[in-house]
Every structure is written in structure tokens, then in C-alpha cells.
Amino acid sequence: MSENETHEEIDLNKAECQSVAAHIYEYLDSEMTEDDALRMRRHVAECSPCLAEMSIEEMIKRVLKRSCAEKAPEHLRVAIHAQFTSIRFIE
Numbered sequence: 793m794s795e796n797e798t799h800e801e802i803d804l805n806k807a808e809c810q811s812v813a814a815h816i817y818e819y820l821d822s823e824m825t826e827d828d829a830l831r832m833r834r835h836v837a838e839c840s841p842c843l844a845e846m847s848i849e850e851m852i853k854r855v856l857k858r859s860c861a862e863k864a865p866e867h868l869r870v871a872i873h874a875q876f877t878s879i880r881f882i883e
């Protein structure tokens with residue numbers, strides 16, 4: 793039976809996902825060490841929820857840079873989320 797293996801894998805991914813969520817801004821701002829950034833990229837490459845989250849945060853960051861706003865308004869965040877989801881759905 794491979795039940796235990798599956799559980800371990802899920803726990804590992806969960807921990808990695810939490811770490812990505814916690815450090816996403818450090819990563820996007822390039823404030824990470826090369827090792828941490830590499831670890832982040834490796835996880836995101838095989839974890840689609842984290843990839844989606846990172847892509848959304850990156851998009852919001854770009855939009856904010858352009859508009860010079862300090863913080864993303866909630867409606868912008870929701871709009872980008874919706875747009876991203878629909879793009880992924882079409883693909």
C-alpha cells in the first residue's frame with residue numbers, strides 16, 4: 793500500500809505552499825537569497841495553485857507600478873483573479 797507515501801507528499805506540498813504564500817512578496821521583490829528563490833521556483837514549477845497565486849501577485853505588482861498606487865484596491869485584485877481564471881479555463 794502506498795497510502796503513507798501519499799500522505800507524506802501532501803504534507804510536504806502543504807508546507808511548501810505555506811512557505812511560498814509567506815514569502816511571495818520577498819520573491820517578487822528579489823529580496824530572497826539565491827537558494828530560497830531557487831527553492832521557490834522549483835516548487836512553483838510543479839504546483840499549479842502556487843503558480844497561479846504567484847502570477848496573480850506579479851500581475852497586481854505590475855499594474856500597481858504603472859498606476860503608482862500604494863496598495864491594490866480589492867476590486868482590482870478580484871478582477872485580476874477573475875481574468876486569470878478565465879484565461880486558464882480557455883487554455
Ligand SMILES: [Zn+2]
Pocket residue numbers: 805808809810812835839841842
Ligand atoms: Zn504550492
